[in-house]
Amino acid sequence: MYKRTFLIIGLICIGFVSKAQNFDLGIKAHPLFGWMKPDQGSNSGAFTGFSYGLMGDFYVKERYAFSTEFAVTSMGGTIIEGDSQNGIETTYKIKYIEIPLSMKLKTNKMGQGQFYGQFGFVPGFNIGAKASGTQTVGGISTDFDDKNVQDNINGARLGLLIGGGYEYYFDNSTRLALGLSFNNGFTDVFDNGKATNSYMALNVGIFF
Template sequence: MKKAAIAILFLFFTVNLFAQENRVGNYGFRLGLTAHPNFGFIKAEGGKGNGVNLGFSYGLIGDFNFAENYSFSTGLTITTINGKSTEVNSAQYQLGNTAAVDIKYMMQYVELPLTIKLKTGDYNGVRWYGQFGLSNDVRISARQDAKSGNSVLANDVNSSDWTKFYRAGLIIGAGGEFNVGNKTSIMAGLTLNNGFTNITDNDYSVKNHFIAINFGVFF
Protein backbone atom coordinates (compact mmCIF):
# COMPACT_ATOMS: atom_id res chain seq x y z
CA MET A 1 0.00 0.00 0.00
CA LYS A 2 2.88 2.40 0.77
CA LYS A 3 4.45 1.73 -2.62
CA ALA A 4 1.10 2.32 -4.33
CA ALA A 5 0.63 5.62 -2.50
CA ILE A 6 4.14 6.78 -3.49
CA ALA A 7 3.46 5.83 -7.12
CA ILE A 8 0.15 7.74 -7.10
CA LEU A 9 1.79 10.88 -5.69
CA PHE A 10 4.64 10.69 -8.20
CA LEU A 11 2.20 10.29 -11.13
CA PHE A 12 0.03 13.26 -10.17
CA PHE A 13 2.88 15.62 -9.35
CA THR A 14 4.44 14.75 -12.72
CA VAL A 15 1.15 15.49 -14.49
CA ASN A 16 0.82 18.74 -12.53
CA LEU A 17 4.28 19.96 -13.57
CA PHE A 18 3.60 19.02 -17.18
CA ALA A 19 0.22 20.77 -17.17
CA GLN A 20 1.68 23.96 -15.69
CA GLU A 21 4.21 24.12 -18.51
CA ASN A 22 1.64 23.23 -21.20
CA ARG A 23 -1.48 25.21 -20.34
CA VAL A 24 -4.56 24.62 -22.51
CA GLY A 25 -6.04 27.98 -23.48
CA ASN A 26 -4.21 29.60 -20.55
CA TYR A 27 -6.67 28.05 -18.10
CA GLY A 28 -4.30 25.45 -16.72
CA PHE A 29 -4.57 22.49 -14.39
CA ARG A 30 -5.54 22.33 -10.70
CA LEU A 31 -4.51 19.59 -8.32
CA GLY A 32 -6.13 18.88 -4.99
CA LEU A 33 -6.73 16.45 -2.15
CA THR A 34 -10.01 14.86 -1.14
CA ALA A 35 -11.28 12.81 1.80
CA HIS A 36 -14.96 12.18 2.33
CA PRO A 37 -17.56 9.69 3.58
CA ASN A 38 -20.02 7.84 1.40
CA PHE A 39 -23.23 5.90 2.01
CA GLY A 40 -23.33 2.63 0.08
CA PHE A 41 -26.26 0.40 -0.82
CA ILE A 42 -26.87 -2.75 -2.86
CA LYS A 43 -29.40 -3.67 -5.54
CA ALA A 44 -29.66 -7.42 -6.17
CA GLU A 45 -31.83 -9.17 -8.75
CA GLY A 46 -31.73 -12.30 -6.61
CA GLY A 47 -33.14 -10.50 -3.58
CA LYS A 48 -33.25 -6.98 -2.20
CA GLY A 49 -31.07 -4.28 -0.74
CA ASN A 50 -30.87 -4.03 3.03
CA GLY A 51 -30.17 -0.46 4.16
CA VAL A 52 -27.14 1.81 3.74
CA ASN A 53 -23.61 1.41 5.08
CA LEU A 54 -20.85 3.92 5.69
CA GLY A 55 -17.76 3.91 3.46
CA PHE A 56 -14.90 6.28 2.75
CA SER A 57 -12.86 7.73 -0.10
CA TYR A 58 -9.53 9.57 -0.13
CA GLY A 59 -6.90 10.54 -2.67
CA LEU A 60 -6.11 13.11 -5.35
CA ILE A 61 -8.39 15.14 -7.60
CA GLY A 62 -7.56 17.25 -10.64
CA ASP A 63 -9.32 19.67 -12.98
CA PHE A 64 -8.07 20.30 -16.52
CA ASN A 65 -9.65 23.67 -17.30
CA PHE A 66 -10.11 23.83 -21.07
CA ALA A 67 -12.41 26.88 -21.01
CA GLU A 68 -13.39 29.53 -18.47
CA ASN A 69 -16.41 27.59 -17.18
CA TYR A 70 -15.66 24.02 -18.30
CA SER A 71 -13.27 21.43 -16.91
CA PHE A 72 -12.33 17.83 -17.50
CA SER A 73 -12.32 16.54 -13.93
CA THR A 74 -10.58 13.37 -12.83
CA GLY A 75 -8.69 11.95 -9.87
CA LEU A 76 -7.23 8.85 -8.30
CA THR A 77 -8.76 7.70 -5.03
CA ILE A 78 -9.05 4.70 -2.75
CA THR A 79 -12.81 4.17 -2.41
CA THR A 80 -14.54 1.77 -0.03
CA ILE A 81 -18.16 0.84 -0.86
CA ASN A 82 -20.05 -1.12 1.76
CA GLY A 83 -23.58 -2.43 1.41
CA LYS A 84 -25.97 -5.15 2.56
CA SER A 85 -28.45 -7.35 0.72
CA THR A 86 -30.76 -10.27 1.32
CA GLU A 87 -30.42 -12.82 -1.48
CA VAL A 88 -31.87 -16.19 -2.47
CA ASN A 89 -29.86 -18.85 -4.35
CA SER A 90 -26.50 -17.21 -3.80
CA ALA A 91 -23.87 -19.24 -5.67
CA GLN A 92 -21.47 -18.99 -2.71
CA TYR A 93 -23.90 -19.98 0.05
CA GLN A 94 -25.97 -22.98 -1.04
CA LEU A 95 -28.79 -23.46 1.45
CA GLY A 96 -31.65 -24.66 -0.74
CA ASN A 97 -33.89 -23.05 -3.31
CA THR A 98 -35.79 -20.80 -0.88
CA ALA A 99 -33.19 -20.03 1.78
CA ALA A 100 -32.46 -16.31 2.18
CA VAL A 101 -28.93 -15.17 3.02
CA ASP A 102 -28.03 -11.76 4.46
CA ILE A 103 -24.77 -10.64 2.86
CA LYS A 104 -22.61 -7.61 3.62
CA TYR A 105 -20.33 -6.59 0.74
CA MET A 106 -17.18 -4.69 1.75
CA MET A 107 -15.52 -3.64 -1.51
CA GLN A 108 -12.47 -1.42 -1.92
CA TYR A 109 -11.40 0.03 -5.26
CA VAL A 110 -8.88 2.28 -6.92
CA GLU A 111 -11.24 4.76 -8.58
CA LEU A 112 -10.47 6.81 -11.70
CA PRO A 113 -13.39 9.16 -12.47
CA LEU A 114 -13.67 10.69 -15.95
CA THR A 115 -16.13 13.58 -15.79
CA ILE A 116 -17.06 16.94 -17.23
CA LYS A 117 -17.56 19.77 -14.74
CA LEU A 118 -19.58 22.86 -15.69
CA LYS A 119 -18.99 25.91 -13.50
CA THR A 120 -20.72 29.23 -12.99
CA GLY A 121 -18.89 32.51 -12.86
CA ASP A 122 -17.21 33.73 -9.69
CA TYR A 123 -19.73 35.33 -7.32
CA ASN A 124 -18.00 36.78 -4.26
CA GLY A 125 -15.42 34.00 -4.26
CA VAL A 126 -17.90 31.16 -4.89
CA ARG A 127 -18.31 29.12 -8.07
CA TRP A 128 -21.11 26.54 -8.30
CA TYR A 129 -20.73 23.45 -10.47
CA GLY A 130 -22.51 20.45 -11.91
CA GLN A 131 -20.67 17.25 -12.79
CA PHE A 132 -21.40 14.27 -15.03
CA GLY A 133 -19.31 11.33 -16.19
CA LEU A 134 -18.03 7.80 -15.74
CA SER A 135 -16.48 6.03 -12.75
CA ASN A 136 -13.80 3.42 -13.52
CA ASP A 137 -12.95 1.23 -10.53
CA VAL A 138 -10.42 -1.57 -10.09
CA ARG A 139 -10.95 -3.86 -7.10
CA ILE A 140 -8.11 -4.07 -4.58
CA SER A 141 -9.99 -5.75 -1.74
CA ALA A 142 -13.22 -7.69 -1.29
CA ARG A 143 -14.60 -9.01 2.01
CA GLN A 144 -17.96 -10.47 3.01
CA ASP A 145 -20.08 -11.28 6.03
CA ALA A 146 -22.99 -13.69 5.56
CA LYS A 147 -25.65 -15.26 7.74
CA SER A 148 -28.94 -17.07 7.38
CA GLY A 149 -31.24 -16.61 10.34
CA ASN A 150 -29.06 -17.14 13.41
CA SER A 151 -26.44 -19.16 11.48
CA VAL A 152 -23.19 -17.36 10.61
CA LEU A 153 -21.99 -18.52 7.19
CA ALA A 154 -19.04 -16.15 6.74
CA ASN A 155 -17.26 -13.61 8.89
CA ASP A 156 -15.01 -11.13 7.08
CA VAL A 157 -13.99 -13.70 4.45
CA ASN A 158 -11.96 -12.86 1.34
CA SER A 159 -14.46 -12.76 -1.53
CA SER A 160 -12.07 -11.83 -4.35
CA ASP A 161 -12.60 -15.20 -6.07
CA TRP A 162 -16.29 -14.54 -6.70
CA THR A 163 -16.41 -10.76 -7.15
CA LYS A 164 -15.56 -8.81 -10.30
CA PHE A 165 -12.19 -7.11 -10.79
CA TYR A 166 -13.66 -4.09 -12.65
CA ARG A 167 -16.61 -1.89 -11.74
CA ALA A 168 -18.12 0.94 -13.79
CA GLY A 169 -20.57 3.57 -12.63
CA LEU A 170 -22.35 6.73 -13.67
CA ILE A 171 -21.38 9.89 -11.76
CA ILE A 172 -23.82 12.76 -11.22
CA GLY A 173 -22.88 15.54 -8.82
CA ALA A 174 -23.16 19.17 -7.83
CA GLY A 175 -21.54 21.53 -5.37
CA GLY A 176 -19.44 24.63 -4.93
CA GLU A 177 -15.85 25.86 -4.83
CA PHE A 178 -15.08 28.51 -2.23
CA ASN A 179 -12.02 30.68 -2.72
CA VAL A 180 -9.95 31.01 0.46
CA GLY A 181 -6.70 32.34 -0.98
CA ASN A 182 -4.93 33.49 -4.11
CA LYS A 183 -4.70 29.97 -5.55
CA THR A 184 -6.50 27.88 -2.94
CA SER A 185 -10.15 26.88 -2.85
CA ILE A 186 -12.28 24.46 -0.84
CA MET A 187 -14.67 22.17 -2.68
CA ALA A 188 -17.86 20.73 -1.16
CA GLY A 189 -20.73 18.88 -2.80
CA LEU A 190 -22.81 15.74 -3.26
CA THR A 191 -22.25 12.91 -5.74
CA LEU A 192 -24.33 9.92 -6.77
CA ASN A 193 -22.20 7.05 -8.07
CA ASN A 194 -24.63 4.64 -9.72
CA GLY A 195 -22.90 1.33 -10.47
CA PHE A 196 -24.08 -0.41 -13.65
CA THR A 197 -21.87 -3.51 -13.77
CA ASN A 198 -22.36 -6.75 -11.84
CA ILE A 199 -19.92 -6.94 -8.93
CA THR A 200 -20.29 -10.74 -8.43
CA ASP A 201 -20.06 -13.98 -10.39
CA ASN A 202 -23.66 -14.91 -9.55
CA ASP A 203 -26.10 -15.78 -12.33
CA TYR A 204 -28.15 -12.77 -11.24
CA SER A 205 -26.94 -9.19 -11.08
CA VAL A 206 -25.68 -7.52 -7.89
CA LYS A 207 -24.74 -3.84 -8.16
CA ASN A 208 -23.38 -1.44 -5.57
CA HIS A 209 -24.03 2.29 -5.46
CA PHE A 210 -23.19 5.16 -3.15
CA ILE A 211 -23.95 8.77 -2.33
CA ALA A 212 -20.87 10.76 -1.31
CA ILE A 213 -20.54 13.96 0.67
CA ASN A 214 -17.55 15.44 -1.12
CA PHE A 215 -14.85 17.56 0.49
CA GLY A 216 -11.62 18.66 -1.15
CA VAL A 217 -8.96 21.34 -1.34
CA PHE A 218 -7.51 22.65 -4.60
CA PHE A 219 -4.08 24.27 -4.57
Protein backbone atom coordinates in the same frame (compact mmCIF):
# COMPACT_ATOMS: atom_id res chain seq x y z
CA MET B 1 -16.39 -5.13 -23.18
CA TYR B 2 -14.63 -3.34 -20.29
CA LYS B 3 -11.36 -2.91 -22.21
CA ARG B 4 -13.18 -1.32 -25.15
CA THR B 5 -15.11 1.03 -22.84
CA PHE B 6 -11.98 2.12 -20.97
CA LEU B 7 -10.13 2.66 -24.28
CA ILE B 8 -12.86 4.97 -25.57
CA ILE B 9 -12.91 6.91 -22.29
CA GLY B 10 -9.12 7.17 -22.34
CA LEU B 11 -9.09 8.61 -25.86
CA ILE B 12 -11.69 11.21 -24.84
CA CYS B 13 -9.54 12.14 -21.84
CA ILE B 14 -6.43 12.59 -23.97
CA GLY B 15 -8.37 14.91 -26.26
CA PHE B 16 -9.52 17.11 -23.38
CA VAL B 17 -6.16 17.19 -21.63
CA SER B 18 -4.32 18.12 -24.83
CA LYS B 19 -6.46 21.29 -25.04
CA ALA B 20 -6.25 22.20 -21.37
CA GLN B 21 -4.77 25.62 -20.53
CA ASN B 22 -4.41 25.26 -16.76
CA PHE B 23 -4.32 22.48 -14.21
CA ASP B 24 -5.36 22.50 -10.52
CA LEU B 25 -4.39 19.68 -8.16
CA GLY B 26 -6.05 18.81 -4.87
CA ILE B 27 -6.73 16.14 -2.25
CA LYS B 28 -10.03 14.70 -1.05
CA ALA B 29 -11.34 12.56 1.81
CA HIS B 30 -15.04 12.04 2.35
CA PRO B 31 -17.77 9.62 3.46
CA LEU B 32 -20.25 7.88 1.18
CA PHE B 33 -23.46 5.93 1.61
CA GLY B 34 -23.89 2.93 -0.66
CA TRP B 35 -26.25 0.07 -1.42
CA MET B 36 -26.48 -3.00 -3.62
CA LYS B 37 -29.33 -3.91 -5.96
CA PRO B 38 -29.51 -7.66 -6.73
CA ASP B 39 -31.62 -9.31 -9.41
CA GLN B 40 -32.51 -12.01 -6.85
CA GLY B 41 -33.15 -11.34 -3.18
CA SER B 42 -33.39 -7.88 -1.66
CA ASN B 43 -31.11 -5.22 -0.25
CA SER B 44 -31.14 -4.07 3.36
CA GLY B 45 -30.17 -0.56 4.39
CA ALA B 46 -27.26 1.66 3.44
CA PHE B 47 -23.55 0.92 3.74
CA THR B 48 -21.27 3.65 5.08
CA GLY B 49 -18.00 3.77 3.17
CA PHE B 50 -15.12 6.15 2.55
CA SER B 51 -13.08 7.56 -0.32
CA TYR B 52 -9.74 9.38 -0.37
CA GLY B 53 -7.14 10.37 -2.94
CA LEU B 54 -6.02 13.00 -5.43
CA MET B 55 -8.17 15.12 -7.76
CA GLY B 56 -7.37 17.41 -10.65
CA ASP B 57 -9.11 19.92 -12.90
CA PHE B 58 -7.81 20.50 -16.44
CA TYR B 59 -9.32 23.76 -17.69
CA VAL B 60 -10.49 23.69 -21.29
CA LYS B 61 -11.94 27.20 -20.92
CA GLU B 62 -12.16 29.61 -17.99
CA ARG B 63 -15.23 27.97 -16.41
CA TYR B 64 -15.15 24.54 -18.11
CA ALA B 65 -12.83 21.83 -16.83
CA PHE B 66 -12.11 18.18 -17.44
CA SER B 67 -12.09 16.72 -13.93
CA THR B 68 -10.47 13.48 -12.82
CA GLU B 69 -9.36 11.71 -9.64
CA PHE B 70 -7.26 8.82 -8.41
CA ALA B 71 -9.08 7.50 -5.36
CA VAL B 72 -9.30 4.49 -3.08
CA THR B 73 -13.00 3.89 -2.41
CA SER B 74 -14.71 1.45 -0.05
CA MET B 75 -18.34 0.73 -0.91
CA GLY B 76 -20.81 -2.09 -0.45
CA GLY B 77 -24.20 -3.12 0.83
CA THR B 78 -26.28 -5.92 2.32
CA ILE B 79 -28.13 -8.59 0.33
CA ILE B 80 -30.82 -10.87 1.82
CA GLU B 81 -31.67 -14.18 0.11
CA GLY B 82 -34.18 -16.80 1.23
CA ASP B 83 -36.25 -16.51 4.43
CA SER B 84 -35.84 -16.76 8.20
CA GLN B 85 -35.72 -20.58 8.09
CA ASN B 86 -33.39 -21.06 5.14
CA GLY B 87 -31.55 -18.02 3.90
CA ILE B 88 -28.49 -15.84 4.08
CA GLU B 89 -27.91 -12.17 4.86
CA THR B 90 -24.55 -10.91 3.60
CA THR B 91 -22.90 -7.54 3.98
CA TYR B 92 -20.22 -6.90 1.35
CA LYS B 93 -17.35 -4.44 1.76
CA ILE B 94 -15.65 -3.91 -1.59
CA LYS B 95 -12.62 -1.73 -2.25
CA TYR B 96 -11.83 -0.16 -5.63
CA ILE B 97 -9.28 2.10 -7.23
CA GLU B 98 -11.54 4.65 -8.92
CA ILE B 99 -10.59 7.07 -11.71
CA PRO B 100 -13.60 9.36 -12.26
CA LEU B 101 -13.65 11.14 -15.61
CA SER B 102 -16.10 14.01 -15.89
CA MET B 103 -16.80 17.49 -17.22
CA LYS B 104 -17.14 20.22 -14.58
CA LEU B 105 -19.11 23.34 -15.48
CA LYS B 106 -18.77 26.37 -13.21
CA THR B 107 -20.76 29.56 -12.71
CA ASN B 108 -19.19 33.01 -12.55
CA LYS B 109 -17.74 33.86 -9.16
CA MET B 110 -20.28 34.96 -6.56
CA GLY B 111 -18.50 36.63 -3.69
CA GLN B 112 -15.77 34.27 -2.45
CA GLY B 113 -16.75 31.26 -4.53
CA GLN B 114 -18.68 29.67 -7.38
CA PHE B 115 -21.11 26.81 -7.92
CA TYR B 116 -20.36 23.85 -10.17
CA GLY B 117 -22.06 20.86 -11.74
CA GLN B 118 -20.41 17.77 -13.20
CA PHE B 119 -21.28 14.72 -15.25
CA GLY B 120 -19.20 11.75 -16.37
CA PHE B 121 -18.16 8.13 -15.86
CA VAL B 122 -16.29 6.32 -13.11
CA PRO B 123 -14.12 3.32 -14.06
CA GLY B 124 -13.12 1.28 -11.03
CA PHE B 125 -10.75 -1.65 -10.45
CA ASN B 126 -11.32 -4.08 -7.59
CA ILE B 127 -8.48 -4.41 -5.06
CA GLY B 128 -10.25 -6.26 -2.26
CA ALA B 129 -13.59 -7.62 -1.04
CA LYS B 130 -14.84 -9.10 2.24
CA ALA B 131 -18.19 -10.44 3.36
CA SER B 132 -19.82 -10.76 6.79
CA GLY B 133 -23.25 -12.00 7.72
CA THR B 134 -25.51 -14.79 8.90
CA GLN B 135 -26.48 -18.03 7.18
CA THR B 136 -29.60 -19.89 8.38
CA VAL B 137 -30.32 -23.56 7.62
CA GLY B 138 -33.41 -25.20 9.12
CA GLY B 139 -33.80 -22.30 11.54
CA ILE B 140 -30.25 -22.63 12.88
CA SER B 141 -28.09 -19.57 12.26
CA THR B 142 -24.32 -19.38 11.82
CA ASP B 143 -22.39 -16.12 11.65
CA PHE B 144 -19.36 -15.47 9.46
CA ASP B 145 -17.09 -12.45 9.52
CA ASP B 146 -14.58 -10.83 7.13
CA LYS B 147 -14.59 -13.71 4.66
CA ASN B 148 -12.37 -13.00 1.66
CA VAL B 149 -14.61 -13.03 -1.44
CA GLN B 150 -12.44 -11.13 -3.90
CA ASP B 151 -12.37 -14.11 -6.29
CA ASN B 152 -16.16 -13.77 -6.67
CA ILE B 153 -16.03 -10.06 -7.56
CA ASN B 154 -15.64 -8.69 -11.07
CA GLY B 155 -12.28 -7.03 -11.57
CA ALA B 156 -13.75 -3.90 -13.16
CA ARG B 157 -16.69 -1.63 -12.38
CA LEU B 158 -18.21 1.23 -14.34
CA GLY B 159 -20.53 3.87 -12.91
CA LEU B 160 -22.32 7.00 -14.08
CA LEU B 161 -21.47 10.17 -12.14
CA ILE B 162 -23.64 13.23 -11.62
CA GLY B 163 -23.09 15.87 -8.97
CA GLY B 164 -22.66 19.47 -7.99
CA GLY B 165 -21.46 21.75 -5.24
CA TYR B 166 -19.66 24.92 -4.25
CA GLU B 167 -16.00 25.96 -4.25
CA TYR B 168 -14.91 28.58 -1.70
CA TYR B 169 -11.73 30.52 -2.53
CA PHE B 170 -9.31 31.37 0.29
CA ASP B 171 -7.06 33.15 -2.23
CA ASN B 172 -6.55 33.12 -6.02
CA SER B 173 -5.76 29.40 -6.13
CA THR B 174 -6.48 27.66 -2.81
CA ARG B 175 -10.11 26.66 -2.45
CA LEU B 176 -12.36 24.34 -0.47
CA ALA B 177 -14.68 22.14 -2.54
CA LEU B 178 -17.94 20.89 -1.01
CA GLY B 179 -20.60 18.96 -2.88
CA LEU B 180 -22.88 15.97 -3.36
CA SER B 181 -22.60 13.32 -6.06
CA PHE B 182 -24.44 10.20 -7.17
CA ASN B 183 -22.41 7.28 -8.52
CA ASN B 184 -24.78 4.87 -10.27
CA GLY B 185 -23.11 1.50 -10.96
CA PHE B 186 -24.37 -0.33 -14.03
CA THR B 187 -21.98 -3.27 -14.32
CA ASP B 188 -22.35 -6.56 -12.40
CA VAL B 189 -20.57 -6.75 -9.06
CA PHE B 190 -20.25 -10.54 -9.03
CA ASP B 191 -18.74 -13.01 -11.49
CA ASN B 192 -21.57 -15.49 -11.07
CA GLY B 193 -24.59 -13.36 -10.19
CA LYS B 194 -26.30 -10.16 -11.16
CA ALA B 195 -26.18 -7.18 -8.83
CA THR B 196 -25.07 -3.56 -9.05
CA ASN B 197 -23.63 -1.26 -6.39
CA SER B 198 -24.20 2.50 -6.21
CA TYR B 199 -23.58 5.28 -3.71
CA MET B 200 -24.19 8.88 -2.71
CA ALA B 201 -21.11 10.83 -1.61
CA LEU B 202 -20.60 13.94 0.48
CA ASN B 203 -17.62 15.36 -1.39
CA VAL B 204 -14.96 17.29 0.55
CA GLY B 205 -11.62 18.38 -0.87
CA ILE B 206 -9.04 21.15 -1.12
CA PHE B 207 -7.41 22.46 -4.31
CA PHE B 208 -4.00 24.12 -4.03
